[in-house]
Amino acid sequence: MTSRQKRFGFIGLGLVVLGVATALILNAFQSNLVFFFTPTQVSSGEVPKGRSFRIGGMVEDRSLTREGDGLTVHFVVTDTAKRVPVTYKGILPDLFKEGKGVVAQGQLVADGTFVASEVLAKHDENYLPPEAAEAMAKAKAAGAQAQSSSTLVVQP
């Protein structure tokens, strides 16, 4: 083995060791690196108690209600398995919409309501002209109706 091959061997070995170490560390930190918890995790009690955390999911369709002051809103965050009611007082981001993604920061109060201090809109990775999006939604709705009215269609 020439010294050149040896050097490359060392570099390669170093990278492999480093990669394995990183994989192990990331694996150990897995649960601490999440930006938000899902409603399922909230209902199974996996969330930190008595301190602020983030919850993420879809805003349930037809769940958004506004109070008389025009600022306080109520909506339900769902991951299609579990639902968590959320209360928020403040201005919602432009992309906040029923049926779209949302991430809210706040605390869980005694009655199971999540009181949010900040609401962020989470949009998906699809970029389409409005006409195409409309056509796709129509086709999907037609397909879902034909299949079965009770099946819940989950947006990817």
Next chain:
Amino acid sequence: MGINWLKYSAPQAFYPLAGKLIPWFSIVAALAIAVGLYIGLLVAPTDFQQGESYRIIFVHVPAAWMSMFLYVVMALWAGFGMGLNARLSFMMAQAIAPTGAMFTFLALLTGAMWGKPTWGAWWVWDARLTSELILLFQYAGVMLLRTSIDDLRRADRASGVFALVGVVNVPIIYFSVKWWNTLHQGASVSMTGGSKMAATMLTAMLLMTFGFWMYSMAVILSRSRCVILEREQLLSWNKSASTPEPVEVR
């Protein structure tokens, strides 16, 4: 295959070659970016949920891609430099770092400008944003380490090791949106899953990426020429090229 490519691993042979290539890369970069911006800003349709604000994607995503790509290339050169003891390899690694850092900064800046209108926040500490910020610090570390050590060979090695170690962050950035819950959305374009964008949008984005790539080539080649002149100024081959004619001092 009549050309002896290895010849160009010598700085004195690479220097004129780089000089000849720079204008071509510059022209192609300018054309690709001009056409890419035209299609992206004027031809591509409005997005169905974000309206016009999504158009920042045509700078944001190419910049982010280049920031990761250039880091890998820089680490590769550093690895070659250490394995082959080739001085030009380290010079290339040195030349790449500032451009990579610039694209990382651009990706973070455009990301913030995009995050405010769509998410409602300039910055959040999710895995994608945080790992990209760490990449910026890595570029800074590579550059600082090199300038803080006077002995060139040791400076090359130290920053080279640092660059190689940092490579682990690149897959973390790329897959962060898959591995963890993040506010940042998943990949719109991937090797395996195809594209989730309208074709015109994708064309503009790929053109911009190509333009940024060619721009990087031009800038890195011209910076590598500076690095060569600076480092080899005491060697006889470039005495005539770098040092001005001695002026008579009276």
